[in-house]
Amino acid sequence: MPTLEWIGKDKVINHHLEVPYRVLEHQYTYIGNRQTEEEITDGNKIIRGDNLEALKALLPQYEGKIKCIYIDPPYNTGNEGWVYNDNVNDPKIKKWLGEVVGREGEDLSRHDKWLCMMYPRLKLLQRLLADAGAIFISIDDAELANLRLICDEIFGANNFIDTVIWEKRYSPQNAVQWFSESHDFIIVYAKNKEQWHPNLLNRTDEMNARYRNLDNDPRGIWKPTDSTAQAGHGTDSQFYVLTAPNGKEHNLPNGRCWVYTKEVMNRMIAENRVWFGNSGNNMPAIKRFLSDVKKGMSCKTIWPYQEVGHNQEAKKEIKAIFPESIPFDTPKPTRLMERILHISTDPNSIILDSFAGSGTTAHAVLNMNKADGGNRKFILVEMLDYVENITAERMRRVIDGYGEGKAAEEGTGGSFGFYELGEPLLNTDQTLNERIPAEKIRQYVFFMETKQPMGAPSENEPYLLGCHINTAYYFYYDKDRITTLNYEFLSSVQTQAEGYVIYADLCALCDGELKQYGITFKKIPRDISRL
Known part of the structure; x- marks a missing residue:
């Protein structure tokens, strides 16, 4: 598999x-017009x-529990500012990361x-994503190729789903040097492609309007x-002269074959599943009943702005x-996020956006929960x-709720907790x-x-921390004194288990005991594993 090399890669792989x-x-929880100090541990989160x-x-x-991840990272067009805030202590990478981000050209x-x-x-x-989950990443041409290669490396090329084209502009730009750009990309990867199954999109009234009942068929519209297909895909049994119920013979157009064999086609005609027009003389057409169609449609890779x-x-x-200002230059429409959530989540999914921006992802989650009574949870990081x-x-x-008069929008309800990043769990020593x-x-x-x-x-x-797979876990820790695993501590153990893992500062028991x-x-702290 092709891999991408760049200056500093060896320092960031791990x-x-x-x-x-x-x-x-x-910091606080916001719920229904009020703020409280009470924490909802499994609720919506906004993290600063x-x-x-x-x-x-x-x-x-949350490792392995996020059903849908959406991120809208910096596109790196050369015309934007973005912050790199990782402490990579190596002179070579600092040389690259310490310079001002360049513009297009030779830099x-x-x-x-x-x-x-x-x-x-x-x-x-990738670690946070559930086995049946998928990640959606917005990007444009500046880093699309590079992003695909590193995602192939991290998620696996076999887990690539597709590249979506989103029509982000509805009118052309006149003051451009080359082409008027009207789209962005959204690349999609699954954690495990065999386990990820996108939901069907709802059928529209326009789609259903194409169905009618020209012959009052009792099976409905x-x-x-x-009734024909490309000849190159056909077998000998699909080339024949078709005779209509009124005796008229229908020959195949050049380069075509019938979609069914003669035996199957005659059975379809007998079951009134083939339409020859009101006169009975038209070229045959297969009747496709709305009742036989799936309850939705598969998602296409081109998403027009109308949708x-x-x-x-x-x-x-x-x-x-x-209304007092427009506080964000490049938001995404909630309908775009709702499309992503519709195909990739269920009513109890957890959704993560770690480049949260103005919070469109969370807005879409709240909209969908209100619409279908779902209990989706969002996690935003900014x-x-x-x-x-x-x-x-x-x-x-x-x-x-917001707005006034005819422009008023009813509130979605819900809540969120606001969090700050605290201190490291382990000191430098x-x-x-x-x-x-x-x-x-x-x-x-x-x-x-x-x-x-x-x-x-x-x-x-x-x-006691808890039990897992017939093992009880104890963390005998007190910051004000040295703890010792001895018979006195064992006398306090009440949980019955096949095995025990016990943390303490010291151990007074021998290996045999x-x-x-x-x-x-x-x-x-020696044996505490590091993430």
């Missing part, structure tokens, strides 16, 4: 492993912070920078379809929500300062950061052991 794990600090660190922070709760350093920025983020997104909206529509939406005043504020207004709440440390340890989120703490056993009780001892 950079996601070096990113410190930071805890998420809950660098998206690479935020993605790492999401792993303990290709910005492509290396962009790839260094994207690669570790895509690695973490139908439309005529071609999913365009840039100007998106700006009008933003203006309606923020590092820039507008995340509170634009991204979160947009969600508040969408939840509660790999000791536990004692400023981190013990519960956050416990959640992390249990996830690293089981790849499962930790449940509610036990009232009777404060050091550990084996006798089925215990695996792990030393704090």
Whole structure:
């Protein structure tokens, strides 16, 4: 498989492993015109912070659980500013990442920078994606080819689904040097192509209007379809003279064959599934009944603006929500996001957007939940300062309703929690950061052991993390004293299990005693696994 090389690649291939794990600090929850300190742990989330660190922070709760990821990263056109905020401590890569992002021309350093920025983020997104999930990435020609190659490397070329063309403009640009660009791309990859099955799109009234009942058939409305096919695909049994019920013989046009053999075609005629026109003399057509058609249609790879909206529509939406100003230059229309959500989620899916911008993805999630009563959850990540005043504020207004008079939009309802990235779990010397709440440390340890989120703490056993596959996990930790796995601690263990994994600072039991009780001892912090 072809791979892409660029300056700095060797330093970012595993950079996601070096990113410190930071805890998420809950700031507030917004629900129905009010703000509260109460946290809804499995609810909607808006996270302020660098998206690479935020993605790492999401792993303990969400690895392998995100059904749909949408990202709209910087397109790297040379005419935009974007922030690279990863601490890659190597002189060679700093030389490239420290320069000002260049414009089009002979300075290709910005492509290396962009790839260094994207690669570790895509690695973490791949881990967060569910086996039956898919990622949708908006991009234009500036980085399309490079993006395809690194996605082939990270997600697997065999998991590439397709490239969608979105018609983002409805009118041509006159003041252009070459062509008037009217589209962007959305590339789609699955975590596991064999497990990802897109939903059908709803049939439109226009599509159904093509069906009529010209002969009052009791089976309902139908439309005529071609009774011939290209001759090159036919067998000998598909070349014959067809005789209509009125005796008229129909010969095949040049280069065509009948879609059915003579035996099957005669049976179709007998069942009144072939239409010869009101006179009975027309070229035969196969009757396709609406009742036989699938309840929807497969999604095409060209999305016209009439179906999913365009840039100007998106700006009008933003203006309606923020009449005092247009706070974002390049929003996406909610109809575009609703199309993506329609084909890739179910009513209980989790959706992630780690380049959240103005929050269109979350807006679309709330719209769809209101429309079908679903319980989809969104996670937004945004590092820039507008995340509170634009991204979160947009969600508040969408939840509660906005606009006045005829332009008023009823609120969708719902809620979200707002989070900041907290301190690293481990200090630079790999000791536990004692400023981190013990519960956050416990959640992390249990996830690293089981790849499962930790449940509610036990009232009777404060050091029990939980059980998984007949093993009980204990984290005997106290920041104010040294803990020791000894017989006194064992006397407090109440959970019955086939095996035990017990973390403590020290162990007073010998290997034989550990084996006798089925215990695996792990030393704090040495044996805590790193994400």
